[in-house]
Amino acid sequence: MLFSRSLEDDKANGDKVAEPSAAGQAVQKQNSPRGMSAATVARFQATDAERNALTFLAYDLDVRLVPRQESIAVRARLRVRNDGDKPLERIALQLSSALKWEQMRTAGAGVSFAQHLLDSDADHTGAVNEAVITLPRALAPQEELQLEVLYSGQISLNGERLERIGAPTAAAEKSDWDRISADFVGMRGFGNVLWYPVSAPPVLLGDGAKLFAEMGKQKQRQQQATMKMSVTAEFTAEIATPNLALLNGHVVPVVETAAPENSHAGVITASLPETTLGFSAPSLFLLARRKVQGSGVQIFAAAEDVASTQSLQTAVREVTPLVQQWLGQKPNALLTVVGLAEANDAPAEERDVFLAGFKASPDPHELDNAMVHSLAHAYFASPRPWLNEGVAQFLGSLWVEQVDGRKTALESMASERGALSLAEPATPGETGGEDLLDASDPVFYRTKSVYVLWMLRDLAGDAALAAALRSYHPEQDTTSDYFERLLEKASGKDLKWFFDAWIYHDRGLADLSITGVFPSKASVAGQWLVAVDIANDGFAEVEVPVIVRSRDTTVAERLRVPARGTVSHRMLIGSLPTEIQVNDGTVPEVAESIHLHTLTAEAK
Structure with missing residues (x-):
C-alpha cells in the first residue's frame, strides 16, 4: 500500500538535519527550528517573506491510508508560483509535525532539501515539519514551478496545542478531533491538521487572532487553485467498511476493489476529479455511515446514531420557512449533515456540509441555530466570503430575533463587536483592516458582514433586501458593485455612499456621541x-436610529451622520420627553453602540 522509496532519490535529496527535539518546546521559540545550531538555522530556515511568496495553483494528491495503523502516505504533484517581488532561491513547504518528507523532485530530478520542526498552531500537534528546498535555479517573480513530493506518517488524535494553553485533554480532543483511526478518518485542513503541503508563517493560539486570520488568508490565496485527489484505503473485516467519502466537502462514491479475506485486508477507493478549491481548505473524510434522508436534508450517521437524526430533521423543518422567506423556495443543493466520531465533538463546516456529533437528547435551541446557518448555505452561495458566510450568519441572527426577540439578537451581535473593534484600524488606510470585498479574516467576513446586512436591512427594508438575496446569482457576480445594483433596483434607493464606506473600503467603525x-x-x-x-x-458615514421617549410615547427617526462630522436634528413628540437614544445596536461602533441621554430634569 505505501509508496516505495528509491535509494537514488534519497542520495539526491542530500542535506539531512539532525533529529529534532521532542514536541513541547517552549512557545517563545516558535520562530526557530527545533534541534538546530545557529549556523544550520541561517542556512536552512526560511523567512516569512519566502513563505508568503509561494502560492499553490494546483494539487494532485494520490493518498494511501491504512486506518488501523493510523498511517498515511501521499504522492503529491504540486504547481506553485512565486507571487513575491524577489526571485526565490529556495522555497518552504510545511506538513504536520507527525509527518515526514521522504522525496522531492522537479523537472524529473531530485532536489536538495532539509526538514525541521517549527512551532506553529496551524497543526493540531502545535508544530509543523518544514522542508526548505534549494532550487536548481532561482524562481523569478510570477514564475511557476512543478514539484513532485512524497511524504508519510501517522495522524493520531492530538490535542497538544490546546493543552499547551491550559485546556484539559478531554476538551482539547473534542475540539481537535482530526485523526486517522480504524473507525474514523477525518482530516480538516490548515488550522486543524496539515495533511497536505502548505507554505505559511508560524502562528500561535493565544497570539491575538493571528491563527484564524492566517486560516482565512490561506483560503483566499488558494481559492483559485485546483485539487485532484485519489484515495486508496485498506480495511479489515472487524470494522464496518467505509461507504462515505467526503473529499474537499464533496460527497463522492466509494468503490470496494477487494474484500477482506482471512488475514488479507480489503481495499476501497474514492476519487475527486479536478475541482476548484474556492474559499475552503482541503479536507478528507472516509467513514462508515448510514444515509437518512427527509425534510430537505440528507444525514450520514453511524448505525448507533440513526435514531438521533429525527431531532435534526425536526430542526430543519422548523427553520426552513425563515430561510425560504429570505432566500427563495428552492435550495441550490441538498443540505448534508455528517456525523462525527463522538457525540460531543465540536461541530464544523466543510463547504456546504455540516459535521457534528449526534446527541441522544440534543438541545433543540442549539440545533435550530446550527441548522439555520447550514440551511442558508444550501440556499445561498457566493464566491465572495463576506456574502457566502455573512448571509448565513445574518440568517442565524434573524432566527434568534424570531425566537428570542430583537434585543437578544442585537446582544448576541454585540458580544462579537469587541473583537471587530480591535481588528479595525485606528486610522483607516494606514494600518490593518480589510475591505469586505477582499476580506479573509473571519472577524470581517462574518462579524462585520452581519452588521452590514443589518444596516442594509434598515436602509433598504426587509422586502428589498430579501428580493436582492433571492435574485442573486453567483456566476453573475463578476463586478464589485453587482450586489449593490441588485439592492438598489429592489429598493429604489441610492446606496452608493453606504457600499463605499462599509464594503468597498475599510473605514473602520462609527464613533458616535450625543x-x-x-x-x-x-x-x-x-x-x-x-x-x-x-x-x-469615526471615519465611516452612517445612518443611525434616533429615538425620543416620553412616559407614554416613543418617536423614532433615522439620521445620516457624516464621517468626522456633526449633525443637528429636531424631533417633535406629543408629551414631556424623558430620554434620547442614538443607535440601537445595529450600527457597530468603536465602543458602546447604544447612547442614552436622560432629559427629565432639563425638560422641566
Missing part, C-alpha cells in the same frame, strides 16, 4: 420639540 440636547415646548399645546446634536468621530 453632544447636545435642547428640549423646548412646541407651539401646539402639550407637544415638545427636541433638538439633538450628534457627532461622529
Whole structure:
C-alpha cells in the first residue's frame, strides 16, 4: 500500500538535519527550528517573506491510508508560483509535525532539501515539519514551478496545542478531533491538521487572532487553485467498511476493489476529479455511515446514531420557512449533515456540509441555530466570503430575533463587536483592516458582514433586501458593485455612499456621541420639540436610529451622520420627553453602540 522509496532519490535529496527535539518546546521559540545550531538555522530556515511568496495553483494528491495503523502516505504533484517581488532561491513547504518528507523532485530530478520542526498552531500537534528546498535555479517573480513530493506518517488524535494553553485533554480532543483511526478518518485542513503541503508563517493560539486570520488568508490565496485527489484505503473485516467519502466537502462514491479475506485486508477507493478549491481548505473524510434522508436534508450517521437524526430533521423543518422567506423556495443543493466520531465533538463546516456529533437528547435551541446557518448555505452561495458566510450568519441572527426577540439578537451581535473593534484600524488606510470585498479574516467576513446586512436591512427594508438575496446569482457576480445594483433596483434607493464606506473600503467603525440636547415646548399645546446634536468621530458615514421617549410615547427617526462630522436634528413628540437614544445596536461602533441621554430634569 505505501509508496516505495528509491535509494537514488534519497542520495539526491542530500542535506539531512539532525533529529529534532521532542514536541513541547517552549512557545517563545516558535520562530526557530527545533534541534538546530545557529549556523544550520541561517542556512536552512526560511523567512516569512519566502513563505508568503509561494502560492499553490494546483494539487494532485494520490493518498494511501491504512486506518488501523493510523498511517498515511501521499504522492503529491504540486504547481506553485512565486507571487513575491524577489526571485526565490529556495522555497518552504510545511506538513504536520507527525509527518515526514521522504522525496522531492522537479523537472524529473531530485532536489536538495532539509526538514525541521517549527512551532506553529496551524497543526493540531502545535508544530509543523518544514522542508526548505534549494532550487536548481532561482524562481523569478510570477514564475511557476512543478514539484513532485512524497511524504508519510501517522495522524493520531492530538490535542497538544490546546493543552499547551491550559485546556484539559478531554476538551482539547473534542475540539481537535482530526485523526486517522480504524473507525474514523477525518482530516480538516490548515488550522486543524496539515495533511497536505502548505507554505505559511508560524502562528500561535493565544497570539491575538493571528491563527484564524492566517486560516482565512490561506483560503483566499488558494481559492483559485485546483485539487485532484485519489484515495486508496485498506480495511479489515472487524470494522464496518467505509461507504462515505467526503473529499474537499464533496460527497463522492466509494468503490470496494477487494474484500477482506482471512488475514488479507480489503481495499476501497474514492476519487475527486479536478475541482476548484474556492474559499475552503482541503479536507478528507472516509467513514462508515448510514444515509437518512427527509425534510430537505440528507444525514450520514453511524448505525448507533440513526435514531438521533429525527431531532435534526425536526430542526430543519422548523427553520426552513425563515430561510425560504429570505432566500427563495428552492435550495441550490441538498443540505448534508455528517456525523462525527463522538457525540460531543465540536461541530464544523466543510463547504456546504455540516459535521457534528449526534446527541441522544440534543438541545433543540442549539440545533435550530446550527441548522439555520447550514440551511442558508444550501440556499445561498457566493464566491465572495463576506456574502457566502455573512448571509448565513445574518440568517442565524434573524432566527434568534424570531425566537428570542430583537434585543437578544442585537446582544448576541454585540458580544462579537469587541473583537471587530480591535481588528479595525485606528486610522483607516494606514494600518490593518480589510475591505469586505477582499476580506479573509473571519472577524470581517462574518462579524462585520452581519452588521452590514443589518444596516442594509434598515436602509433598504426587509422586502428589498430579501428580493436582492433571492435574485442573486453567483456566476453573475463578476463586478464589485453587482450586489449593490441588485439592492438598489429592489429598493429604489441610492446606496452608493453606504457600499463605499462599509464594503468597498475599510473605514473602520462609527464613533458616535450625543453632544447636545435642547428640549423646548412646541407651539401646539402639550407637544415638545427636541433638538439633538450628534457627532461622529469615526471615519465611516452612517445612518443611525434616533429615538425620543416620553412616559407614554416613543418617536423614532433615522439620521445620516457624516464621517468626522456633526449633525443637528429636531424631533417633535406629543408629551414631556424623558430620554434620547442614538443607535440601537445595529450600527457597530468603536465602543458602546447604544447612547442614552436622560432629559427629565432639563425638560422641566
